[in-house]
Amino acid sequence: MTTVGIVPARGGSKRIPRKNIKDFHGRPLIAHTIGAMLDASVFDRVVVSTDDHEIASISSAAGAEVPFLRPPELADDITGTGAVIRHAIGQLEQDHGEPLDAVCLMYPAAVFVTASDLTNALDALRADPELDYVFSATTFASPIERALEVDHHGRASLLHPEHLLTRSQDLRDRYHDVGQFYWGRRASWMDAVPVLQGRSRVHEIERWRVQDIDTPEDWTRAEMLYELIGHRPR
Numbered sequence: 001m002t003t004v005g006i007v008p009a010r011g012g013s014k015r016i017p018r019k020n021i022k023d024f025h026g027r028p029l030i031a032h033t034i035g036a037m038l039d040a041s042v043f044d045r046v047v048v049s050t051d052d053h054e055i056a057s058i059s060s061a062a063g064a065e066v067p068f069l070r071p072p073e074l075a076d077d078i079t080g081t082g083a084v085i086r087h088a089i090g091q092l093e094q095d096h097g098e099p100l101d102a103v104c105l106m107y108p109a110a111v112f113v114t115a116s117d118l119t120n121a122l123d124a125l126r127a128d129p130e131l132d133y134v135f136s137a138t139t140f141a142s143p144i145e146r147a148l149e150v151d152h153h154g155r156a157s158l159l160h161p162e163h164l165l166t167r168s169q170d171l172r173d174r175y176h177d178v179g180q181f182y183w184g185r186r187a188s189w190m191d192a193v194p195v196l197q198g199r200s201r202v203h204e205i206e207r208w209r210v211q212d213i214d215t216p217e218d219w220t221r222a223e224m225l226y227e228l229i230g231h232r233p234r
Helices: 029-040 053-061 081-096 115-127 186-190 216-229
Strands: 002-008 045-049 100-106 133-139 148-150 156-158 175-185 200-204
Touching: 002 029, 002 081, 029 045, 029 053, 029 100, 029 115, 045 053, 045 081, 081 100, 081 186, 100 115, 100 186, 115 133, 115 175, 115 200, 175 186
Parallel strands: 002 045, 002 100, 133 200
Antiparallel strands: 100 175, 133 175, 148 156
16 A cells, blocks of 8 residues: 655646745745655655646656646646545556555645654554544634624624633634645545545644745745744754
């Protein structure tokens, strides 16, 4: 059985053109993700699924495999990642005849993920045969019970007024998906079991290591954060 990491990286990013291969602290963005996966030493194969020849070339130079190009119908703005992963699994099993075991989806912009994150999350998946997925998440910075809503006059009110007098230390931590990586069993991916509705476990990421990179402002913030925390051991 083969353990595979799959990085989906299409060429048509809109808000940050050519984002996946744009220079981020001296390396193409996707090279940071590939590097963390290779450093983890838990993958039999690290594969990039792309429709773009330049991304394919840069990914190969960074140490990943690009054994196929993604078809155009899976490289548009509306195709979900699940379909991309199922296509990649199907191609790998068809072309190489290897049954896959655990499959990790990791996004190209996950520059703050470490090798130990990936290793520990895989250990958690393997330790519990009832799990479908283990995925990266972090806590909300403030209790969600203190969330506000604002009306058309700009007036604020509590979304959960029943917690007006509840002490913050008496409220539970709540988590949100941070979109960095998702370990899953081959069957769970192929059966399209939803990550957030199946039997999933959270691998907690510290909030200071969480930053989406979807807009130019996100990119600037991520560069500043990366410079601030430095290149930490993986």
